Amino acid sequence: MALLVTILAVDWNTGGVFRILSWVVLVPAISATICGVWTTAAFAVLAMACYVLSDSAWPHQYRFGLPDFILVAAGGVLAVLVCAVRCRGELMMLHMENVAETTRRVVLRPLPPVWGGLEHAEVYLAADSAARIGGDFYDIQPGPHGTRVLVGDVQGKGLGAVETAAALLGTFRESGYHENDLATVGGRLELRMLRHREHSRASGRGDGGRFATAVLLDFPEDDRGSVRVVNFGHEPPLVVGPSGVRQLPYGEALPLGLADLTEEGLPAVRCAALAPGETLLLFTDGVTEARDSFGAFYPLAAEVCRALAADPRTVEPERLVACVRDGTLRHGGGRVSDDTTIFAVRRAAARTPRMPRPVGGRSPR
Template structure:
């Protein structure tokens, strides 16, 4: 669903949202319209037909109780109530058509009546649960869009593509984070992974991204941005501990990139214990050299400050690929890790256009999911950036 579609869902009235909840779970559609009501209707018709065309010793009219139960599983409350009434009327009409000695009697009438009432109640409970689930998904989606804000095309002079896959599909948000922040001193890129899961990890990611967006814009030196991130992680951890939470050992791995203004062939890298970025381009695939530092929040374990800044040259057309451990630690059925570098290199040899950010992210996403059989053990983020205008001729996305 597009961003505009999601926003439309948030703005609709409660009545429209209720209709949408039901539509999400309708299994049969013809030309965009739900026809799930056909299932209980056909069931009712078949029961009445079979009961009418069999002998008096084989009566199945009491099976009308299943009609409302089927409607409760597929349809809305009012539709279920309608079928409960139809089932009861059908029972009375069909049973009355038989001689007295073959009639099912009042006991089955009470069964159909009670089954219809219980089915309506079950439908009400089911629809209420669906509404609540949709509401929670709206909250999760709003949280995701607040923390991981949408990035405009060409933001900060970078062609970029990103893919976030939460290990918990219902949560839609975990501890992975990323962003691009343009500013007067160049464009900065941040990708990281907060240790742990749950709302605590989301809060830490939001705190780090907030600091990055301010420091990445205002600070002239990327080393200062790195220092601000380290300080923010420690401050956030101290705050959660003061609240009595068990977040005292939380940390975050991250990679901070800087694209200096007016230097098209250079990138600055600060690594906080994260997977090193890959440079993917016409010359193949290579790991960026970096000085591995401690994760954010753990610099106090050493006498030094944040990790040093390393400046690296980029060849024309090279795309930087950054991933979280959801990619590098994806395992197949035999327990083997996904060979990211080798797989990307092989794809690049087959088709040089794989270096395009959009193609590259899509390739890594599909190959990771295929490697692990769709069973993600951790949140997975795939992020690719390249300076605009640096792509070699004929290597653009199609």
Template sequence: MRAVVSRGSLRGMEVRLPVVTDIEYGRRRPLLRVRGRSISWLPPLLLLVAVILLDFNTGEHFRIVTWIVLVPGTAAAMCGVWTTAAYSVVALVTYVLVDNAWPAEYQAGLGDFVLVALGGVLATLAAAVRMRQERQLLRVQDIAETTRRTVLRPLPSGWAGLDHAGVYLAADVDARVGGDFYDIQPGPHGARVLVGDVQGKGLGAVEAAAALLGTFREAGYHEKDLTTVAERLEIRMLRHRAHTAALGRADGDRFATAVLLAFPEDSPGVVDVVNFGHEPPLAVGPHGVRELPCGDGLPLGLADLSGGLPPVHRVPLAADETLLLVTDGVTEARDRPGAFFALSDEVSRAVRADPTRTEPRRLVRQVRDGVLRHCGGRLEDDTTIFAVRRAGAG
């Protein structure tokens, strides 16, 4: 599904959280709001006044008072049940008063009275059905939001001694969560970071992402050797595939690209990188942008095809450099002519113009806005942008 993302839909988003829900569970957002107050009652009222005025100004040979049945119908589409019922009563009473104001030979009569009364009843029932469906939708959205926070848990500021910022935009705007994932795990052996993208979409991709994150949170804390953490992730992906295959599902060959990072406590000037076929991280500093080791290994779940896990690369990282990690929703974003988004060039231009944009929050905002601008807000794939550096590096 292609998602259309506008700046207005991102206005309330905190950068380090993936998504902000537009509708809170148990609360209905009125369709029309002015300065935070609902005015959904106004269109039916204006329609009511318009029908009355037109009926008195069109002459006795063209009576339109029966159109007043549209008032409760309009209210049913925009207002609550009780407001719709109130408009149904008001419309019926108004019909009687306006119709009786005309001479008897020009009155619409009992037939139209029944039509207005029946229209009000049906409008009230329609409003009740609509409100019930909205409540069900709110429950579903609450479940989706809970799932998102389980998979992509909120990360506190300065978590694990790292400055970080991340944004996640799901291509499926109804699901609000997909196969992209990221997390930071503090532990006795230093902070570990995992960013990745599960192949495919839907709930199967969400399940695989949740499985990998659960293993990362445990192994990233307990295991001293980063190679062991990588091995645990590979085994978890294989176990997950075996389980889904045993259930008879068609995603038994699913895999995931990922980047595993470690910030050693005893070596503040380096970072350890294991790349499982993912987009290589970018080290963004005031003096430019450089690419860290590329994905020299296969994705998680496919290590047996290459005879082993990818190696651990120890890479120097300056104190003023920020690591930028993205999923293919960024690098494969296309504009209308079909050109791909040039991530490195975009970031380089931004840093040259303002070196303070290496700060994680500003860097993530820069890339997010650049991607949405490049593709016109139409995302073809889940998009994750994550930036991290040692706390106090700025």
């Protein structure tokens, strides 16, 4: 509207030798980029009406007449058509974003703030902002044998990685609840990965060679001062507490999907001490492999130590996750080149009710 008024004012006050009335064709054209279809049509009609009224007020020798009126009318019709196409594309994009968000909520289900006796916080940054989901995965599964946590990263990107992550999470949610031994849960994940690869090959897809790194944790109910860990070739978690930052040992197990390269049995389970108030920080390689403009990797442990010294409350899961997220984005120039998961978890001060035991009182086999 401001552009239309400006064009009419300039055209009326510059004399007959300099007329820009035909520029009103820009009004519906610009409206098509920012307004709806009916608004664009209204501006097109208004532009034609203003053209007729303004042009007829001039002496005959200074009038543009019918040729420029046809230009304004044709521009208005084209602007309405373009606006209709744009609005249709926006609706389709909105629908696809809703589908992507629904898929993300199915694969990475929302977790209560305190779940299974654990206080946690997480941030997921997908490299593909439109897809909103990639190959990283995480979950917490309470059960009669304790609360299990899984954080991992599927090799590769795209829908194949999302499908693999969904398969592993489905297996974890069942075996993590039913199985008493953490090594057995790890074995079920390995078997599921091999089955998924075999299915991918049989289906003729090119992602049959995928594998996944993962960290599997167990918080037993009978020992609140420890955590059991199975590491499938993943970055070892950091233990962040009032006394500082330390790293859990590297895992000896191969990534999920590569166990057929060895003759070893179930993966080894490590037990680590966990003092009250300490938080476990789990992350994927999107954090540790974030590079700055000089190509230097993000110094995660050093940054967490610095933040903890500046504010001891950084040990809290939400503050810790926010600190690592902000540091990673700042180090990478505001973007991530790979899917990035930051997951912090610790035992809650107040214990939550235990999950119901399976029917029959024992785990199904």
